[in-house]
Amino acid sequence: MDSDHSPVNPVTEAPGAAATNGGVRVDRADRMVIRFAGDSGDGMQLAGNRFTDAAAIFGNDLATLPTFPAEIRAPAGTLPGVSSFQIQIADWDILTPGDRPGVLVAMNPAALKVHLKDLRDGGVLIINKEAFDERNLYKAGFESNPVEDGTLSGYDLHAVPMQTLTKAAVKGTGVSGRAVLRSKNFLALGLILWMFGRDTKVTEAWVAKKFAKLEAVKNANLAALKAGYNYGITTGSFARQIEVSPADLPPGTYTNVNGNAALSWGLIAGAQLAGLPLFYASYPITPASEILHELVRHRNFGVKTFQAEDEIAAAGAALGAAFAGSLSVTGTSGPGLSLKGETISLALMTELPMVIVDVQRGGPSTGLPTKPEQSDLFLAVWGRHGESPLPVLAASSPSDAFEVAIEACRLALKYMTPVILLSDGYIATGSEPWRLPDMDALPDLAAPLASGPNAGDRFLPYLRDIETMARPWAIPGIPGLEHRVGGLEKEEVTGNVSYDPANHQLMTDVRAWKIANIANDIPDVEVDDPDGADLLVLSWGSTFSAVRAGVGNARNQGVSVAYARIRYLSPFPANMATVLSSYRQVLVPELNMGQLSRMIKAEFVTPVLSVNKVEGQPFTATEIADEIMKVMGQ
Amino acid sequence: MTSYARVDFQTDQEVRWCPGCGDYTILASVQNFMANAGIEREKVVFVSGIGCAARFPYYMNVYGMHGIHGRAPAIATGVAITNPDLSVWVVGGDGDLLSIGGNHLIHAIRRNLDLTILLFNNQIYGLTKGQYSPTSEPGKATKSSPAGSIDHAFNPVSLALGAEASFVARTLDMDRKHTTAILQAAHEHRGSAVIEIYQNCNVFNDKAFIQLTGKTERYANRIDLVHGAPIIFGAQKEKAVVWAGGRAEIVDRAAVNPSDIIVHDAHAPDASAAFALSRLSHGPYGPTPIGIFRSVRRPVYDKVLDEEVAMSKAARGDGDLKALVTSLGTWTVD
Ligand SMILES: Cc1ncc(C[n+]2csc(CCOP(=O)(O)OP(=O)(O)O)c2C)c(N)n1
Ligand code: SF4
Ligand SMILES: [Mg+2]
Numbered sequence: 032m033d034s035d036h037s038p039v040n041p042v043t044e045a046p047g048a049a050a051t052n053g054g055v056r057v058d059r060a061d062r063m064v065i066r067f068a069g070d071s072g073d074g075m076q077l078a079g080n081r082f083t084d085a086a087a088i089f090g091n092d093l094a095t096l097p098t099f100p101a102e103i104r105a106p107a108g109t110l111p112g113v114s115s116f117q118i119q120i121a122d123w124d125i126l127t128p129g130d131r132p133g134v135l136v137a138m139n140p141a142a143l144k145v146h147l148k149d150l151r152d153g154g155v156l157i158i159n160k161e162a163f164d165e166r167n168l169y170k171a172g173f174e175s176n177p178v179e180d181g182t183l184s185g186y187d188l189h190a191v192p193m194q195t196l197t198k199a200a201v202k203g204t205g206v207s208g209r210a211v212l213r214s215k216n217f218l219a220l221g222l223i224l225w226m227f228g229r230d231t232k233v234t235e236a237w238v239a240k241k242f243a244k245l246e247a248v249k250n251a252n253l254a255a256l257k258a259g260y261n262y263g264i265t266t267g268s269f270a271r272q273i274e275v276s277p278a279d280l281p282p283g284t285y286t287n288v289n290g291n292a293a294l295s296w297g298l299i300a301g302a303q304l305a306g307l308p309l310f311y312a313s314y315p316i317t318p319a320s321e322i323l324h325e326l327v328r329h330r331n332f333g334v335k336t337f338q339a340e341d342e343i344a345a346a347g348a349a350l351g352a353a354f355a356g357s358l359s360v361t362g363t364s365g366p367g368l369s370l371k372g373e374t375i376s377l378a379l380m381t382e383l384p385m386v387i388v389d390v391q392r393g394g395p396s397t398g399l400p401t402k403p404e405q406s407d408l409f410l411a412v413w414g415r416h417g418e419s420p421l422p423v424l425a426a427s428s429p430s431d432a433f434e435v436a437i438e439a440c441r442l443a444l445k446y447m448t449p450v451i452l453l454s455d456g457y458i459a460t461g462s463e464p465w466r467l468p469d470m471d472a473l474p475d476l477a478a479p480l481a482s483g484p485n486a487g488d489r490f491l492p493y494l495r496d497i498e499t500m501a502r503p504w505a506i507p508g509i510p511g512l513e514h515r516v517g518g519l520e521k522e523e524v525t526g527n528v529s530y531d532p533a534n535h536q537l538m539t540d541v542r543a544w545k546i547a548n549i550a551n552d553i554p555d556v557e558v559d560d561p562d563g564a565d566l567l568v569l570s571w572g573s574t575f576s577a578v579r580a581g582v583g584n585a586r587n588q589g590v591s592v593a594y595a596r597i598r599y600l601s602p603f604p605a606n607m608a609t610v611l612s613s614y615r616q617v618l619v620p621e622l623n624m625g626q627l628s629r630m631i632k633a634e635f636v637t638p639v640l641s642v643n644k645v646e647g648q649p650f651t652a653t654e655i656a657d658e659i660m661k662v663m664g665q
Numbered sequence: 666m667t668s669y670a671r672v673d674f675q676t677d678q679e680v681r682w683c684p685g686c687g688d689y690t691i692l693a694s695v696q697n698f699m700a701n702a703g704i705e706r707e708k709v710v711f712v713s714g715i716g717c718a719a720r721f722p723y724y725m726n727v728y729g730m731h732g733i734h735g736r737a738p739a740i741a742t743g744v745a746i747t748n749p750d751l752s753v754w755v756v757g758g759d760g761d762l763l764s765i766g767g768n769h770l771i772h773a774i775r776r777n778l779d780l781t782i783l784l785f786n787n788q789i790y791g792l793t794k795g796q797y798s799p800t801s802e803p804g805k806a807t808k809s810s811p812a813g814s815i816d817h818a819f820n821p822v823s824l825a826l827g828a829e830a831s832f833v834a835r836t837l838d839m840d841r842k843h844t845t846a847i848l849q850a851a852h853e854h855r856g857s858a859v860i861e862i863y864q865n866c867n868v869f870n871d872k873a874f875i876q877l878t879g880k881t882e883r884y885a886n887r888i889d890l891v892h893g894a895p896i897i898f899g900a901q902k903e904k905a906v907v908w909a910g911g912r913a914e915i916v917d918r919a920a921v922n923p924s925d926i927i928v929h930d931a932h933a934p935d936a937s938a939a940f941a942l943s944r945l946s947h948g949p950y951g952p953t954p955i956g957i958f959r960s961v962r963r964p965v966y967d968k969v970l971d972e973e974v975a976m977s978k979a980a981r982g983d984g985d986l987k988a989l990v991t992s993l994g995t996w997t998v999d
Pocket of ligand 1: 716
């Protein structure tokens with residue numbers, strides 16, 4: 032399955048029948064990993080995204096992994112300047128963007144240097160031959176030209192004169208100077224589309240729309256795309272095409288979405304389902320900024336966005352908007368979450384609904400800003416002064432972010448509490464086909480809105496709902512509900528300032544109980560355990576895809592292993608203790624140094640085996656499978 | 666319209682400032698102003714930070730939030746952006762709004778959100794029992810500066826003007842009539858209105874404003890800025906303010922041509938004159954201008970954003986979830 036263990040025909044990872052197409056051999060594969068790599072100015076993200084669209088519309092299942100350099104303009108041709116986009120397409124339900132590519136496009140020596148080690152033996156390697164000049168070779172640290180010195184003899188190498196081809200193709204379209212070579216990513220894309228037997232229509236339509244106002248650029252890109260495609264047809268050097276059939280996905284309507292967009296849409300949906308205006312306050316930070324960019328485009332939903340002067344202000348504005356009756360959200364990454372802590376505590380004290388999104392990246396400090404990590408879990412769960420429990424949820428895949436965002440809104444509103452929603456850089460920028468849910472069947476969200484006095488003719492802001500323990504939400508503008516909230520300890524029921532020791536104990540207990548009780552309002556952990564395993568592998572957040580694929584892989588090797596994912600990290604679902612005690616061993620893979628492991632050990636006093644990695648990359652399915660095999664003594 | 670008395674704006678909470686604190690006087694001025702201004706109580710929101718001054722919302726029978734230290738302008742920003750028809754007020758001390766909250770203050774001012782910001786300047790940290798503040802005079806001996814503060818002080822009016830304020834005024838806690846007039850003007854102003862209120866902390870910084878409030882001193886030192894009037898002051902109106910080399914300068918009125926005396930123009934599009942007037946004093950230690958330095962119109966953030974939303978709805982229709990999730994293109998699997 033999804034691993035390097037399976038016997039591999041270099042290109043067709045699961046060998047299938049070969050046919051011919053006008054003399055060209057066509058290999059069938061059940062899946063294929065393709066990686067586009069080049070300088071950050073080479074347009075590899077664009078090429079990858081366009082290929083993704085073509086594959087999605089063709090009906091493949093897919094998962095993507097874009098990788099960006101931390102610097103926007105790292106010096107051209109250098110190793111730090113390399114940007115890449117990996118996609119796995121398959122004719123079945125895959126989960127991960129794959130471990131090692133079978134096809135690698137390297138636009139310059141630096142891209143080759145960074146990525147060659149991942150290419151499978153015998154894999155297809157397409158390089159932009161003319162970028163392999165002395166200067167670029169030197170910048171990438173090659174002592175001799177790998178195209179000529181035999182380094183690449185183990186691969187199916189195609190050295191394509193992309194610059195010459197691009198120049199010839201765009202002649203007469205009106206672009207000139209340095210703009211000419213900018214179309215070479217479309218040339219590479221056209222070639223890959225040919226290779227996988229996809230026509231260029233989807234891409235052409237996109238180019239026509241995207242560059243509608245730039246006639247020359249549009250025509251140049253279209254010309255380069257065609258030229259790349261035709262190069263595949265006419266050049267003898269390409270001996271084969273690869274065919275990956277449409278996947279047998281469950282029936283439905285699909286779209287291809289990345290995590291930041293899905294999360295943004297989930298917030299919009301949450302506000303609509305609650306009948307409240309959405310307010311989103313944020314300070315730009317990678318990899319969360321796209322949520323702001325996405326939401327600002329949807330003002331016709333009544334969405335108000337606010338680019339604040341810093342994260343403290345963003346959290347403060349969100350809290351003010353919550354007091355004033357909006358569904359309030361503030362989004363950031365780890366460094367920003369640190370700054371928001373004091374305001375989150377105030378939201379907790381004033382018991383106002385608010386969602387705080389943390390799209391995690393490598394830390395501490397600025398860390399690895401463009402790489403995923405799961406190391407803010409402790410910060411989310413414990414990182415505030417005082418006794419300050421709140422719900423923490425995590426999205427496990429790009430499309431899952433939609434549902435989890437709605438769920439975060441539901442809990443915030445129903446329980447009048449700040450809720451932290453964790454995503455990460457992998458979910459944020461990665462994309463996958465998403466089977467659209469029935470929009471009419473989404474749950475209605477409700478908040479305990481006050482419309483009049485709740486105690487005779489008085490309004491008591493801390494008179495709680497006896498079931499949820501939520502206090503009433505009285506929105507400014509309603510006569511008779513004027514009231515004050517604030518950070519000083521509140522007297523139960525009246526909400527007046529109180530320094531009474533017994534009251535502080537009571538309020539601390541009530542706030543904790545309110546959150547703990549949410550365990551009864553969330554689904555149980557579901558365990559996938561077909562044959563009564565002894566080992567349970569537990570994932571949270573984006574490790575989901577690799578863990579599930581790794582488990583599948585281990586099962587294919589005859590190992591019995593159970594699997595579960597946790598969406599709710601605080602409070603844990605009600606059946607967590609039962610689930611954990613049903614297994615002899617529990618394995619918890621995390622992109623941190625063991626944070627969930629420690630939470631489980633502390634809360635359930637049960638041993639846990641940790642698998643940890645902080646290399647700025649998601650786990651591969653192989654890594655997980657290897658760990659499982661190790662635990663099982665195989 | 667409901668008619669109110671001061672008592673309608675009072676809460677049942679015991680006011681806990683030190684006896685004799687200037688905050689009491691300001692509270693009375695604000696409550697009286699509210700009762701007479703015809704503002705509907707349920708439309709008023711007071712947001713504060715932390716400090717003695719910041720206890721203010723607990724004593725106002727309107728909607729209120731006692732926030733966290735320095736962040737009141739940010740919290741109020743969220744209230745104002747999402748509900749442009751509310752009357753949103755910010756209250757904070759000199760430490761609250763100029764030290765820990767300085768960043769939020771300047772950005773709220775710059776954006777011109779519809780906020781009225783009351784900066785209670787007592788030139789000291791009151792609540793934490795007497796450390797020097799960003800407006801304390803250099804050399805001030807306090808608990809945290811026994812040998813005298815070596816910090817240079819902010820001039821809050823200059824700061825607000827530098828932050829592109831559309832309305833800036835200064836008033837005195839003791840002068841309730843003046844305070845009320847300024848509150849009225851600020852309330853009528855659309856956009857961020859900053860009012861620096863010199864507030865006596867009789868426990869940790871008593872008589873800091875004596876030059877402006879003392880029975881004799883005030884005649885010599887209080888420069889009342891009145892829009893459209895020449896700037897003259899003194900017990901006998903014997904002093905005047907004129908331009909001298911690009912600066913505003915105090916001179917003997919008798920020594921200058923009456924036509925050379927600056928006629929105050931609070932509505933001047935350019936803030937340079939207002940800024941020059943703000944530099945006549947750097948703290949209340951001698952002649953100090955009081956009144957409205959600047960009051961001009963410019964686009965109000967929350968109103969503009971509201972219009973953007975309305976225009977987007979008009980152009981594209983109310984948002985539709987199904988259209989949203991299919992906006993990137995879809996395909997169907999049967
Ligand atoms: C984050 C944080 N830091 C420090 C404090 C302590 N603190 C409370 S009020 C205050 C300064 C008060 O001075 P000012 O704002 O001038 O208000 P005043 O008491 O003079 O009215 C300080 C330092 C706090 N509450 N929160
Ligand atoms: S310490 Fe000063 S500012 Fe604070 S209440 Fe007492 S007198 Fe007023
Ligand atoms: Mg002070």
